[in-house]
Amino acid sequence: MIQINNLSKIYSGGEQEVMALKDVNLTVNQGEIFGIIGLSGAGKSTLIRCINMLEEPTTGNILINGQDVTLMNNQELRQLRQKIGMIFQHFNLLSSRTVFDNVIFPLEIAGIPEKKARQKVVELLELVGLSDKARVYPEQLSGGQKQRVGIARALANEPFLLLSDEATSALDPQTTRSILKLLKDINRQLGLTILLITHDMNVIKDACDRVAVIDNSRIVEVGDVLSIFSNPGTPTSRSFINTIINKEIPEEILHRSVADNGSTASRLIRVSFIGTSAGEPLMSTMLQKYNVKANILYGNIDRVKDTPFGNLTLELIGTLDLINEAMDFLRESGLEIEVLEND
Amino acid sequence: MIEAIAAIDINAFLSSSLGENAWIPGAVLFATWETIYMVFISTTVSYIVGLPLAIILVTTEEGHVLENQRVNEVLGAIVNAFRSIPFIILLILLIPFTRLIVGTSIGTVASIVPLSIAAIPFVARLVETSIKEIDWGLIEAALSMGANAWQIIRKVLIPEAVPSIVLGVAITAINLVGYSAMAGILGGGGLGTLAYYHGYMRYQTGVMWITVIVLLILVQLIQMLGTRWSNQVVSKRR
Structure with a gap:
């Protein structure tokens, strides 16, 4: 479904150039939950933003359902983005809108008739368990509730792909589990492909089918989550696994x-x-x-x-x-x- | 209404109402009304023009939704140029322009022209700051949904900046109260004219003090209303 070929991204801010991604090759299959794990600054944030072209890659291409997104014009890109949901670490909800109006926002953008849009929002709030909060402003919600609104909003235009940018990193472990459970349910019920980035191996362990480990702008290992857990091929993978199992031996x-x-x-x-x-x-x-x-x-x-x-x-x-x-x-x-x- | 007030000859009014036996409270009331009127109209005009300018200033910046370095630099330079001219000088510089538009350079309506022109670049920078306070994440979220630049401006930038913009309105209006007094010295009408022609030129110290007190109350009132308005917007969202 997503095929990333020889993707590189160089930021040339001022005098010096910063290599954010180097020669990334990755394939994400239809219907899977694919995780990308890396430390902060490893390039995972840039990578996920290249997929919906919030960041423009320097070289390489990205095929989504066979179409190269790096060649799309603005109009085509907007159409595509309407079909790719995205959720964020800090939720990014509009404080000027109620929960209901936040979820209807992407439908307004897509020009969906109001009546149909309102009906869709009701369904989505039901799905994420926030029907009783429709008239409330985001400020009054807990972190987990905010992320549920974010998820409802991301699903509004019935996307074929959901991008999750550290969606649970600002949440406590218990809330993280409930959000991951929601994502897994959505993955199963809607057959939605999910690509998530995280620095937390628990997220990979709980939710992902496959994982890519990114270190220093490169993908160092890709594989089935189980096999990476049992047999990590690189020191980076091993250190991530060590963060959650078998704490240091005294x-x-x-x-x-x-x-x-x-x-x-x-x-x-x-x-x-x-x-x-x-x-x-x-x-x-x-x-x-x-x-x-x-x-x-x-x-x-x-x-x-x-x-x-x-x-x-x-x-x-x-x-x-x-x-x-x-x-x-x-x-x-x-x-x-x-x-x-x-x- | 503008014509009606413009029709009043300010000097004739002052000499008749503030002569030897002038009824001072009436003159103060009228001058206060003139000041409020000038400040209200010029604040309104400066936002009608300044708000779009602020949006252009923000969105044409590098990496923003309407990135255009040339427009950004040119507009920025014009705004800075106007802001660097002291108001009292701008007032004199604009006399021919004001005459062209209003037909006269004295009186309240004539004052509205330089007051608005002085406030527009100020408002542009003030609102620019308000809009820049918005977390980039919100813009990114809208972009990720496929929003175009106009949708982002209308549905994200403006509504999210409203509480801060409202506070800016109070700041602008208070500044204009001060500017209107300067315009008053050049025959602009309002409390400035009253204080200058009577408090200063005719040594009516009482009038001077009354003007100061009225201005003080006016400024307090504007700030209070601005803060209350902003809080109202914010508390609705909580």
């Missing part, structure tokens, strides 16, 4: 290694498992089969979108050979093993 534990002396050694490992294997008693099988002891330091089971995803940090104690055999066993059973400390 220093004391990292350095409390049992001296290697041929008969006893210790290895600190992180085991992660996805979906079905989370149900099998692999750990106890391993402990019975190999003569190693395990010291469990940390463990949790989470969900990535709707699949269980667990991870466990263990200290394995035994002879070096046995530890290695035990780790091989876990790998063969389909678990991801990462050795955290290896001195």
Whole structure:
């Protein structure tokens, strides 16, 4: 649906040039929730704005449903934008208009007859659960309610694509979850493709089907959210994942290694498992089969979108050979093993 | 109404009503009315012209919805040029122009011309500032919906800036009260004329003090109304 080819964006403000995006290639499929994660300044904001041409790319092209948006004239661009909804971190609601009038705003722009427009707004407010707030001004709403208005507004012209620019970054975790749930519902019910940018790995974990990791103006990794969680291919991805699972291992534990002396050694490992294997008693099988002891330091089971995803940090104690055999066993059973400390 | 008031010969009026046995309260009331009238009309005119200028100044800026560097620079330079002329000099410079339009250069109607011309660039900059206070995110949101420049001006820029623009109206009107007194010294009518010809030239110190007090009350009143109006707009949105 969206195909981005060799996209670059250079800001030439004053003397120096700033590279905001470099050689971005990306494909977003119909009906998926696609996340782009990156730190602030990585270029994700520029990238999402290039898609509806709020920012003009320096080179490269963007095909939306086969049409190159970088070649469109103003008229064509306005028509296209009416069919691409966008929601924002700071909501960007008009303080001069009530909730109802904010949602009708894009319909006014598109020139929809008033009667039809009003009916549409009623439906949309119902969808986002704000029917009772129609006559209220945005100032009186909570952050989560404001974003619901933003979502209703973005859906008014029945878009085929929703762009979400850090839509949950100004919200508390609980509200974030409810907004993400709403987005997932809309994705499912309306078959709406959603492209979101965020710096919060929880958002990717809760809502996205696929993810692209952007670092220093480049896309460094693209893939299925589950596979990136279980097997991050780049340090950037790994550090994002570490922000939400397995908080840092305390220093004391990292350095409390049992001296290697041929008969006893210790290895600190992180085991992660996805979906079905989370149900099998692999750990106890391993402990019975190999003569190693395990010291469990940390463990949790989470969900990535709707699949269980667990991870466990263990200290394995035994002879070096046995530890290695035990780790091989876990790998063969389909678990991801990462050795955290290896001195 | 303009013709009716223009028809009154200011000097004839002053000499008849403020002679040896002048009825001072009547003269003060009339002069106050003249000042209010001049300020009201010239504030209105300056907003009718200044508001569109402000919108052009904002929207033709780099990266804005009607980006046009040339228009922006030329208009900006003209506005600055007018603002750099002290009012008292502008008043004299504009005498031929005022005569051309009104037919005379004295009296309240004649004063409205230089007052408006002085206030237009002021209003343009004041409203420009009000519009620039609007978060760019709102404009971006409208753009993302496919709005054109005119829709953004009419549905985003103006309504969002209203509370701030309203406060600017009070500032402008208060400035014009001061300017109208200067115009009064050159025969412009209103409280300025009263204070100058009677308070100063005829040593009627009482008249001078009464004028000052009336001006003080007038300014307080305008500011109060402006603040109340703005608060009303804002509180409706809360």
